[in-house]
Amino acid sequence: MGPLAVSWPEDPERLAAIQRDLAAATPPPWWPPRGRPILVGGCFCCSPRGTEGRGDAGDEVWAAAVTIASDTGRRVAARVHRGHAGAPYVTGQLARREGVALEAAVRALPVQPDVLLVNATGRDHPRRAGLALHLGAVLDLPTVGVTHRPLLATGAWPADTAGATSPVVLEGEVVGAWMRTRATRRPLVVHAAWRTTPDVAVEVVRLATRVYRTPLPLREARQLARRARGRMSSAASSTSEASKPHERADPAKDR
DNA sequence: GCGACAG
DNA sequence: ATCTTGTCGC
Numbered sequence: 001m002g003p004l005a006v007s008w009p010e011d012p013e014r015l016a017a018i019q020r021d022l023a024a025a026t027p028p029p030w031w032p033p034r035g036r037p038i039l040v041g042g043c044f045c046c047s048p049r050g051t052e053g054r055g056d057a058g059d060e061v062w063a064a065a066v067t068i069a070s071d072t073g074r075r076v077a078a079r080v081h082r083g084h085a086g087a088p089y090v091t092g093q094l095a096r097r098e099g100v101a102l103e104a105a106v107r108a109l110p111v112q113p114d115v116l117l118v119n120a121t122g123r124d125h126p127r128r129a130g131l132a133l134h135l136g137a138v139l140d141l142p143t144v145g146v147t148h149r150p151l152l153a154t155g156a157w158p159a160d161t162a163g164a165t166s167p168v169v170l171e172g173e174v175v176g177a178w179m180r181t182r183a184t185r186r187p188l189v190v191h192a193a194w195r196t197t198p199d200v201a202v203e204v205v206r207l208a209t210r211v212y213r214t215p216l217p218l219r220e221a222r223q224l225a226r227r228a229r230g231r232m233s234s235a236a237s238s239t240s241e242a243s244k245p246h247e248r249a250d251p252a253k254d255r
Numbered sequence: 256g257c258g259a260c261a262g
Numbered sequence: 263a264t265c266t267t268g269t270c271g272c
Contacts, residue, residue, distance in 0.1 A: 045262075045263085052264055055262090089263070091260045097263095098262070119263095121261050130261065151261045189261090 006137045008099035010057075010086055015096055016127060022137055023128035030115065030142035030195040032203060037071035040208040041113025041141070042217025043106050045098040046225045047085070055097070059085040063101035064224035067113045068217045070207040075220060077111035080228040091151070094120055094131045102131075103138055115142045115196070115204055117217050122193030122201075123175035124153040124168065136194020144201040145176070145191030146218055157187055165190075165202055174198050179205060185213045 006022065009015045032038050043065040047055055061084060067077040081104045087096035098120075106116065121130035122145040130151065136143030150168050153175050158164035162183045168176040168191075176191040177198050190201040208215035214222070 047262090047263055049264065055263075089262055091262095094262055119262070124261080126260090132261090145261080147261050149261080191261090 006134065008086060008095060008103070008138075010096065012090070012093055012096070015093060019095075019125070019127040019129035019134065022134055023123075025137070027137070027195045029197065029200075031197075031200045032070075032115070032207060037069055038115065038207065039067050039076065039111065039113040040070050040204065040215075040217050041065060041067045041106065041109070041116040042118075042208070042215065042219075042221040043102050043116065043135075044119050044218060044221035044225050045101050045105075046222070046229055048229065054088040054090065055085060057085060057087045061085050061098065061101050062225040062228045063098070063105035064221040064228065065102070065105040065109050066217050066220045066224065067109055067111045068208065068220070073210050073216055077109045078220070078224060079105055079108040079110075080224050081105040081108060082228065092126045095134045099131060099135065099138070102135055106135075106139055106141070113141070113217075115144060117146055117204070117208065117215055118143050118193065119146060119218060119222075120191075121145045121147055121151045121176070121189075122191035122196070123173065124151045124170055124189075124191055126152065128175075130191070130193070132191055132193035134194075142195040143193040144196050144204045145189075145193045146205065146215060147189045147191065148186075150176070150189050160184060163206065167198070177202050181205065181209045181215070182213045188213065 118132035132145030153170035
């Protein structure tokens, strides 16, 4: 795609209009090449600790993005971007809060992924265009949403075996799937988003998941964003910086 | 009063 | 998202 003029309007009604346009768009479907490794990206945005509730416009935020090779699980690129929230969190309008920062983090990646995981819904949305779908359109990248629970859609949990899935449906449309990435762990919801179907979303998450419940790209992006928040550098208001080369083997929690 | 709908 | 609390597993 590309011609579609998409942005991150601050006005809720302008965002709603864009979401309706995005929902009606018919970009070419994408799916992972069979039998060949791909680059799977992930991005994540967090706010200062102690900030409960919806937050406010102008809140400091940290957005991280990573690119990971699906065959080795190795990180090939990572960036953290410190910026500001465009709005408080409002159901159905997450794009206004996190869109700008997430876009900046992904664009800063020296190696772009083939497909991007986003901590948000896609078609499961009041206007069928959640942040995961919106971000894909803006970046011209296929996207898959991954959340802890649906926004509006419903569906029964899958069997308690690794890899099991069950449909998540919104008004008759299958918009995603519950997916048991790890046996005995709570399932995640994987969402069809920009240029992806529920089946493709499941396959991408399968390719990107290793030993943890959370797919590697999302897990690493989350770690990077929170680590950056912890450092609390006193740099200027908005800056992009390379990730540090070394790793910490921390048995961190995996919510 | 109750229930709740991404992050 | 963040907070709290509890439990399980390495």
